[in-house]
Amino acid sequence: MELFDNLMLGFSTALQWNNLLFCLLGVLIGTAIGVLPGIGPIPAIALLLPFTFGMVPATAFIMLAGIFYGAQYGGSTTAILVNIPGETSSVVTCLDGHQMARQGRAGTALAIAAISSFFAGTVATIVIALLSTPLSKLALRFTAVEFFSLMVLGLVAAVILAHGSVLKSLAMVGLGLLIGVVGIDVNSGAARMTFNIPEFADGLGFVSVAMGFFGLAEIISNLEKPSERIIVSQKMKDLFPSMADLKASFPAMVRGTAIGSILGVLPGGGAALPPFTAYAVEKKIAKDPSRFGKGAIEGVASPEAANNAGAQTSFIPLLTLGIPSNALMALMIGALMIQGIQPGPQIMTEQPELVWGVIASMWTGNLMLLVINLPLVGVWVSLLKVPYRLLFPAILLFCCIGAFGINNSVVDVWLMLGCAVIGYFFNKVKVETAPLLLGLVLGPQLEENLRRAMLLSGGDASVFFTRPISAVLLGAVAIILLVMMSPMVMRKRKEIVESEE
Amino acid sequence: MEDLLFGLFLAALAVMVFVATRKLQVGSAADMGPGYFPQAIAWGMLVFGVFFIGKSFVIPGETILPPHWRALILIPLAVGVFAVLVMPAGLGLASFLAMVLASLASKETRLLEVIIFSAAISAASVLLFVKALAMPVPIFPW
Numbered sequence: 291m292e293l294f295d296n297l298m299l300g301f302s303t304a305l306q307w308n309n310l311l312f313c314l315l316g317v318l319i320g321t322a323i324g325v326l327p328g329i330g331p332i333p334a335i336a337l338l339l340p341f342t343f344g345m346v347p348a349t350a351f352i353m354l355a356g357i358f359y360g361a362q363y364g365g366s367t368t369a370i371l372v373n374i375p376g377e378t379s380s381v382v383t384c385l386d387g388h389q390m391a392r393q394g395r396a397g398t399a400l401a402i403a404a405i406s407s408f409f410a411g412t413v414a415t416i417v418i419a420l421l422s423t424p425l426s427k428l429a430l431r432f433t434a435v436e437f438f439s440l441m442v443l444g445l446v447a448a449v450i451l452a453h454g455s456v457l458k459s460l461a462m463v464g465l466g467l468l469i470g471v472v473g474i475d476v477n478s479g480a481a482r483m484t485f486n487i488p489e490f491a492d493g494l495g496f497v498s499v500a501m502g503f504f505g506l507a508e509i510i511s512n513l514e515k516p517s518e519r520i521i522v523s524q525k526m527k528d529l530f531p532s533m534a535d536l537k538a539s540f541p542a543m544v545r546g547t548a549i550g551s552i553l554g555v556l557p558g559g560g561a562a563l564p565p566f567t568a569y570a571v572e573k574k575i576a577k578d579p580s581r582f583g584k585g586a587i588e589g590v591a592s593p594e595a596a597n598n599a600g601a602q603t604s605f606i607p608l609l610t611l612g613i614p615s616n617a618l619m620a621l622m623i624g625a626l627m628i629q630g631i632q633p634g635p636q637i638m639t640e641q642p643e644l645v646w647g648v649i650a651s652m653w654t655g656n657l658m659l660l661v662i663n664l665p666l667v668g669v670w671v672s673l674l675k676v677p678y679r680l681l682f683p684a685i686l687l688f689c690c691i692g693a694f695g696i697n698n699s700v701v702d703v704w705l706m707l708g709c710a711v712i713g714y715f716f717n718k719v720k721v722e723t724a725p726l727l728l729g730l731v732l733g734p735q736l737e738e739n740l741r742r743a744m745l746l747s748g749g750d751a752s753v754f755f756t757r758p759i760s761a762v763l764l765g766a767v768a769i770i771l772l773v774m775m776s777p778m779v780m781r782k783r784k785e786i787v788e789s790e791e
Numbered sequence: 792m793e794d795l796l797f798g799l800f801l802a803a804l805a806v807m808v809f810v811a812t813r814k815l816q817v818g819s820a821a822d823m824g825p826g827y828f829p830q831a832i833a834w835g836m837l838v839f840g841v842f843f844i845g846k847s848f849v850i851p852g853e854t855i856l857p858p859h860w861r862a863l864i865l866i867p868l869a870v871g872v873f874a875v876l877v878m879p880a881g882l883g884l885a886s887f888l889a890m891v892l893a894s895l896a897s898k899e900t901r902l903l904e905v906i907i908f909s910a911a912i913s914a915a916s917v918l919l920f921v922k923a924l925a926m927p928v929p930i931f932p933w
Contacts, residue, residue, distance in 0.1 A: 341924070461801055461839040467832050468808060475825035482825055483811045506866060513862035513896055679900050683893040684912050686866065687886055690873040691920055698927055703874040707867055714863065715800070718855060719793040737828040749821025 296646050297419055303647030304654050309352050312345070313655045314662075316353035320360020321663065324380075325368050325670045329685060331361040332724070333505035335621050337688055339497045339628065340695045347629040348644040352651040354625055358618060359601050359652065363407060363659050366594055367670050370399045374674075379597045382569040386582060386589030393585050398531045400667060402539050402587060403594040404660050405531075410547040410595035411656035414602035417551045418609070418649050422638065425610040429635035434742035435753055439763040441736045444613040446767050447556065449725050456774055459725040462716075466729020467736065469494055477741065489701040496624040498693045498702040499730060502709025503716075503723050505689045509682045510710065511717040539591035542572055546592035550599030555606050556615070564600030565593035602652055609645050610635060613732070617724035620731040627731075793852045798843030805837035862896040869893035881929040882921060886913035 303309060323334045335354055342350035365380035370387035383403065390399035432440070449459040472483045473493035484490040531539075549571060550564035572592045573582045582589050605622075607613045612633035614620040623633045631641060638645055663670075693706040716723050747753035755761050808829055818824030869892035876885035890909035894900045920926040 457839065457842070458797065461797075461836065461843075464832050464836050464839065465801075465804065468804070468829060468836070471829045471832070478816070478825045480815055480825040482815060482829060483808065485811070506870065509893075510859075510862045510866050510896075513866075514856075514859040677899070679894065679897045680904075680908055682897070683869075683890040683905075683909065686869060686893045687873075687890050687912060687916065690870055690877075690889055691882070691886070691916060691926075694873075694877060694928070695920065695924075695926055700874040700877060703870060703877075707870045707874070710870070711863075711867060714858075715796075718858065719797045721797055740828070741823045744820050745822060747821075749819060751820065 293419055300646030300650030303348055303643045304650035309349050312349050312353040313356050313651050314658055316356020317360035317655050317659050320357035321364035324361035324364020325673045331358055332618055336497055336500035337692050339625055340692045347631055348647040351648050355648055356655045362597055362601050363663055366403045371671055379565055382565045382593045386586050389585035398535055399590050401531045402591050404663055406543045406591040406595040407598040408656050408660040409543050410599035413547045414551055414599040415653045417603055418606055421606055422610050426635040426638040429611050434739040435757050435760045438739040438743055439754055439760040441732050443763045443767050445728055446770055448616055448728050458721045462725040463729035466726040467733040470730045470733025495696055495702045497696055498706040499709050501689045501693055502706040503713035506710030507713025507717055510714045535587055539587045542588035542592035543595045546595030547599045550596030551603045554600030554603030564596035568592040568596035617727040620727040623731050792855050794843045795847035798840045801836045801840030805833040808833035865892055865896040880932045883913055883917050883930050886916050
């Protein structure tokens with residue numbers, strides 16, 4: 291009963307009082323971030339990273355993970371009540387969730403969303419526990435060759451499933467790789483692209499780069515748009531759904547959970563893809579598809595379940611292989627590295643308390659969300675009334691203090707400022723910035739494994755195609771690229787991307 | 792317009808990498824030097840850059856709206872003021888000025904509200920970061 295032992299270890303870590311406390315703090319911050327439209331989980335987590343330096347790795351990670359899935363909850367609340375998706379993952383929840391609210395069934399919609407998320411979170415926790423051990427055992431047999439191919443697959447797949455133009459996203463990964471190169475080369479000791487700035491010798495601060503590109507650049511872009519007035523006039527009644535509602539939504543929950551769990555594991559899966567897929571499936575198999583968009587309860591239950599399941603299972607590649615499946619997971623890897631933990635399959639054996647503690651904390655965190663969120667709905671909604679004109683200067687200040695606090699050096703603040711201006715430029719020319727983070731995080735490892743693999747093979751690149759696992763991984767890369775370049779897929783993808791916006 | 796600017800950016804970046812890594816040893820595929828990987832990526836960037844520049848002449852994209860200068864100048868300025876002032880003048884003043892300057896970037900800002908709010912948040916930050924989290928930074932200019 292290895293699984294049982296692992297989960298026991300996980301729960302004994304997750305149930306320590308300080309871990310419970312930071313888990314609660316994480317889900318509360320996450321929910322607030324999810325509710326507030328001007329700020330997403332990426333800048334929020336980047337912002338909080340410097341404050342986790344002093345924590346035990348497991349505690350830090352439990353809190354950061356809590357922010358991530360807490361944000362999914364918060365995003366759904368605003369989607370249902372005011373038709374504003376706090377996060378991209380809750381865009382589909384607007385469709386039927388807000389219709390239910392307009393029919394006076396806001397309480398039911400919120401409760402079903404929360405119950406679906408909790409159900410999915412529970413199942414996803416078990417899925418993670420089941421898959422993690424065999425995957426990491428497989429990965430322990432990997433050599434530099436396989437790791438290089440795996441990272442290439444991770445980068446390409448993540449780019450393809452992100453928003454926006456595939457080629458531009460690939461270019462952004464390249465930029466991220468280049469930023470990752472800056473600093474002292476570990477093999478030769480040569481300073482690379484440090485421009486004689488001593489602080490750059492250890493590499494460009496990951497946190498400053500992320501806050502510049504996602505926190506500050508977002509602010510400048512947001513200020514260009516006219517602010518929207520948000521009217522909240524929902525009266526809450528009957529928070530408890532009827533038996534009939536539960537009966538109608540349960541099969542949808544199960545389907546959504548399955549879809550989310552599968553898509554979440556895939557590189558690039560993460561939070562955005564599963565709910566869209568789940569909604570499309572529900573609509574397709576429904577007896578009366580015309581009900582959708584008019585307050586169909588399945589249209590809330592299934593995407594919400596998928597969204598949460600996907601958010602959680604996207605931790606699997608991170609915990610077992612050390613490969614982030616999206617930009618947020620790249621941030622999580624950054625968090626691990628800041629704590630001095632090298633991500634990769636060995637963390638399962640070297641840091642079992644961390645891995646299983648985080649997995650178990652997802653379940654406790656989801657339970658907290660279910661218990662605290664429904665009664666607190668009013669509090670979250672009132673957060674929406676905080677005007678952006680007060681919010682953004684505060685975010686800016688916390689970015690400054692956060693960047694400064696990493697090394698107590700203003701160099702990081704200047705670096706963040708530079709990244710903010712470049713990030714604004716990317717927003718302006720409509721290039722998705724998120725893939726950059728993946729390149730930045732994976733860059734050093736990608737180079738290291740490439741160099742090692744080529745050294746061992748004597749400069750013969752065919753080694754990547756003759757070793758079976760590596761060949762399969764690169765074959766997958768080739769198939770993905772070919773499929774994406776086909777005109778039909780490109781057109782379909784464009785439609786989806788546009789409908790998301 | 793979008794593609795042209797992005798292409799130019801990538802090409803300029805590639806050139807910059809070539810210049811910055813010109814003294815680094817490139818080595819061979821079997822024994823890569825510190826310059827091998829960055830230059831290989833820079834070649835890729837250059838190809839992407841040229842592609843986007845070329846594409847912009849074939850398919851003219853949408854024109855870009857002029858930037859919102861007020862935000863584009865004031866937000867970086869606020870961050871810059873913070874960076875310059877935080878060590879000599881202390882966290883309290885640097886925070887306050889950064890917030891006030893940033894607030895001016897929005898048209899909806901009300902002066903009195905901003906001053907009170909900025910002072911409150913700055914004071915809270917000092918308490919949180921310097922007093923509670925023991926960040927080694929002066930609070931006051933003196």
